[in-house]
Amino acid sequence: MEERRAQLRQSLxxxxxYLNAIVEMGVLKTFIDYKAFDMIPDSGSISLSExxxxxxxxxxxxxxxxxxxxAADFLTSPAPDHVAHTAKSLTYKSEQMAAGFLVHVFNMLFQPMAQLPTYFAQHGLASPKHADVTPFGLAWGHPDKDVYGILEAEPALAKVFNSMVGRSGALYPMKGVYDFSWMQQQVGSLDGERPVFVDIGGSSGLALRDMLSDNPFVPAERCAVFDLPKAIENAASSLDPALQSIQLVPGSIFDPLPPAVRGSLVYQFRRILNDFPDGDVLRSWKTVREAAASDTRVYVVEELMQANRTTFQIAQDITFMLVGGKRRTVEMHAALAGAAGFRLNAQFQDTGNECAVLEFILA
Known part of the structure; x- marks a missing residue:
């Protein structure tokens, strides 16, 4: 009997x-949502009744x-019916990065992952072919919207998402990875009305702000953030002072680009192509190709799929699948761009992470 019990414990x-991890995430999310960690004093304890x-x-x-x-050593109990912080739990107070990241993971991964079997049962065992039919859409009650349409429909979700995107931006710098100095001479010889740099899907413009700060020879008034109307509205309401002279242009990458952002010297896709299936990425490339000038360059800034992948990197790829996207290799990006009339001109790897800048020019 004891041997059978040991075998059962080993099997389970x-x-x-997994059970403990699932419960722990749910409990932490609840404590964060209700600001319970905020109400516990940094030193000393508080009764559970209070x-x-x-x-x-x-x-x-x-x-x-x-x-x-x-029991999991997140909190201590110095007296009956009392709780107190540990160094670990202090990092889950509302304004802490760890708290925001856990909520982000819960929203973007935990809930949609639970819908993955349902998605496969409904659509077959295949990767999403359309960005508006995804496990993420099932999880959030919007089975006919893509991830950005869902964010627009769910303001609380969007607030957490945008906060995490903004706070994690420093992990993917262009400075020291890509040299913009070639633009200095080029800018001076261009038509004064022509856009110089268009950040497609640039949201709040923080990536553009950093580029302008590092390259002061680029005229801000000839740069633009091009994004969905709601994103542009949000950007305009909280625009960084350093970006007051840039152009904020609403629209969709799946429609012809408006005049204000046509013929740009540079277009940038920064950490957005991985959010979409191949068909939508190709449509995006074709939109840019139709608007491009003969000397246009396109930058793709993404974490690349590597040959020797870790478990975490594979998990990231599956995370993208939940919203219809995928992590791609250099070759996969080049093939999609090539189908729209571009060719890979250069690759610049960030030595601090798996992010790279891929530079494309007209084929």
């Missing part, structure tokens, strides 16, 4: 680990949830 071991009163919850359920965090 991995599943029990904490329940402050966050508007029942003592009984808070006792049950806190028990898991205490």
């Amino acid at each position: 071991g991995p599943a029990m680990g 904490l329940a009163r402050k966050i508007g919850g029942e003592h009984e359920v808070l006792e049950r949830l806190a028990a898991h965090l205490i």
